[in-house]
Amino acid sequence: MSEIRFDGRVAIVTGAGGGLGRTYALDLARRGARVVVNDKGGAADGTGAGPRMADSVVKEIGQAGGIAVASYDSVSTPQGGAAIVKTAVDAFGRVDVVINNAGILRDKTFAKLEPENLDAVLDVHLKGAFFVSQPAFRLMKEQGYGRFLFTASNAGIFGNFGQTNYGAAKMGLVGLSNVLALEGAKHGITSNVLAPMARTRLTESLLGAAAATLEPECVTPLVAYLVSEECHLSHEIFSAGGGRFARIFVGLTPGWTKAAGAKVDAEEVRDHIEQIRDPRGYIVPGSIADEMKAALEAFRGQQRAG
Numbered sequence: 001m002s003e004i005r006f007d008g009r010v011a012i013v014t015g016a017g018g019g020l021g022r023t024y025a026l027d028l029a030r031r032g033a034r035v036v037v038n039d040k041g042g043a044a045d046g047t048g049a050g051p052r053m054a055d056s057v058v059k060e061i062g063q064a065g066g067i068a069v070a071s072y073d074s075v076s077t078p079q080g081g082a083a084i085v086k087t088a089v090d091a092f093g094r095v096d097v098v099i100n101n102a103g104i105l106r107d108k109t110f111a112k113l114e115p116e117n118l119d120a121v122l123d124v125h126l127k128g129a130f131f132v133s134q135p136a137f138r139l140m141k142e143q144g145y146g147r148f149l150f151t152a153s154n155a156g157i158f159g160n161f162g163q164t165n166y167g168a169a170k171m172g173l174v175g176l177s178n179v180l181a182l183e184g185a186k187h188g189i190t191s192n193v194l195a196p197m198a199r200t201r202l203t204e205s206l207l208g209a210a211a212a213t214l215e216p217e218c219v220t221p222l223v224a225y226l227v228s229e230e231c232h233l234s235h236e237i238f239s240a241g242g243g244r245f246a247r248i249f250v251g252l253t254p255g256w257t258k259a260a261g262a263k264v265d266a267e268e269v270r271d272h273i274e275q276i277r278d279p280r281g282y283i284v285p286g287s288i289a290d291e292m293k294a295a296l297e298a299f300r301g302q303q304r305a306g
C-alpha cells in the first residue's frame, strides 16, 4: 500500500492547538507537510487568548521530527485571515492545504439567544473560514493546486437542540464549500466538508456513553486523505467519528410536475405532497445547473405525457 505523503506541501490548520485540529496538524507533519499551527488560544466559548496551545503543538511536531510554525491570529477578522496565510508564505513560501477547523460554542435556545452570541459564533466559524480561505484561494489559483476542508457539524446539517447560531454557521460552510468547489475546479482546487464526531473539550460533557470510542484520532485519516494530492473528490460532505466514515449529501427528489409553467393551486400541492417528498429516484446535484437540467427533463416528460 503506497503511503499518502505531503512532501513539498504546506498546510494551514486553524484551531490546531488542541482537540481535532491538533491531530490533523500532527498527522500532516508526520506525512511530510510543513504546517502552520494556528490557534488563538483561550476558552471553548472564544474568550481569552494566548500562545500556549499553538506553541505546544508546534513543539510536539518538532519533537516528532516534523516542521511547523505557530500562528496566534484569530481567524475571525480579514486581517487575522490574511496574517495566517502570510505566516505560511513567509515561513514556507506557499499554501497547498487549508483546513478550516477553528471553532467555539455559545449554545442557547433560540428564544434566549442574544445577538452577541450569534455574532461570536458566525465570526469564528463562518466568516473565519472566509477570511482564511480567500487569501489562500488567490495563491492556489496562481499555482494551479489547492485543497480546502471546511468543518461543519451534524448539529447544523441534521439539527440539534439549542444550537441555532452554531447550526446556521456550520450549514453556511456547506454553501461556501460548494461554491468554492465550482470556482476552484478549473484551477486544480478541491473543496470538501467534514462533519466530525469526537471527544474534545467542546463535546466531552455531551457525548455520554459514546465518549470512550470517539477519540479525535479516529477522524484524522479521512481528513488526511481528503486534503491529499491523491484525492480529487470535491463538492462533497463526509461524516467521521469513532472509526466510522460516511458520506452526507443533499439530494433532490424527482418531485411532481404538472406542466412547464403551469398554474398550480395550493390544493393540488396538498394532493401531491407525498409524491413531491418521495425520495425514490433522487439525484445529488453537483451544481445549480443539475437542478435546472432535472426541471427541464421533468417539463419535457410532462409534454410527452400530455
Ligand code: NAI
Residues within 6 Å of the ligand: 014, 015, 016, 017, 018, 019, 020, 021, 038, 039, 040, 041, 042, 043, 044, 046, 053, 073, 074, 075, 076, 100, 101, 102, 103, 104, 124, 128, 151, 152, 153, 154, 155, 195, 196, 197, 198, 199, 200, 201, 202, 203
Ligand atoms: P476544540 O475546542 O478542541 O478546538 C477548537 C480550537 O479552535 C481550539 O483550540 C480554539 O482555541 C481554536 N479557536 C477558537 N477560536 C479561534 C479563533 N478565532 N481563531 C483561531 N483559533 C480559534 O474543539 P474541537 O471539537 O476539536 O473542534 C474542532 C472543530 O470541529 C470545530 O469547528 C467544531 O465546531 C467542529 N466540530 C466538532 C465536533 C466534535 O464532536 N468534537 C462535532 C462537530 C463539529
